[in-house]
Amino acid sequence: MIKLLIVEDHHLVRLGLRGILDDAPGIEIIGEAESGEEALRLCRDLVPDVILMDISLPGLSGFETSCRILRQLPEVRILALTAHAQAPYPARLMDMGVAGFLTKACSANELVRAIRTVHCGERHIGNEVAAELAMALLPGAPRSPFQTLTPREMEVALMLAEGRRVNDIARLINVSPKTVATHKYRIYDKLGVDSEVALLREAIRHDLIDAAT
Template identity: 35%
Template structure:
């Protein structure tokens, strides 16, 4: 028997999920929690296999509750079920130890199947979530590239984005043109770009 907690601040959602999941003979709902804190408190004295967790809840949200449960009760699986197809929510939940992330438009049969997969140590990421995660990771990679620039390189990259030439940058920053040129070369390498136009577009899009 798979013992489950449903953590969601909306009563109608909790009750609906309990009905859907309760139809399966292998699933037992042991608690309907209004927030992450209630789920954490229950686990102090009771056993549970999976927590079905919403993200935005009062008192203790799903992301923070996931972190606590993963650290204190590592054998408990966590499946996020939410309306938020947002990279930051997805990334933080998975980083904090969630075993899966689904959207609330998932149908009942699929949800039951995914619960059983998570119980059997599989990780579940809905197809829509995968697209958002890939896009977010790509954007995060660009942010890391910008973070790799020194303060001077960042200053020059911003000047390039503003359309300034090496000569204008050298005058503005009291540097020789040769020094500016060296900085620009470093910027090209760190951002994996080949010309000033690409740098300008990159900075406007990702900074």
């Protein structure tokens, strides 16, 4: 039996996912979380086999939550779920160790198949995501500047863009404030920005953070 944790902030979406997965043989939904913080707590308590992770969570983002879960429980398989496959999320998440990536436009059959695939130790990339990754490799294809960031730099960049302080980020990712400051200025250099306001503008422009954040 595959123990599955659903992490999704929209109640109606969770109901829809449960409606699909409750009828899938061999899959047991052991919990639901509507925030990254709640997901971290449930992971420690329930130790799921697979996590269906919405990337666009309020507060602690799905990207940040996935980073922290994989550091604490590297054996957990995370299947990222998002509204779009836009770069740089797919590549950065796969580099980080996420087992699969689907858009919310996928079929019910593909969702169930993907959960089973990643549980078996393989990777699953949805058709839309695969197309986005392939397009990004074409000569002359437009690239997001965030694609130049390492997974750790991406994690720090998102937290900075959300207004978190260096000391708070250091505590969250268990490194020194000096290390976070080093990441910060490398991020600024790679993205060509000189402030957290400029970083936020770039994150919004590249659809990494909602403009309402």
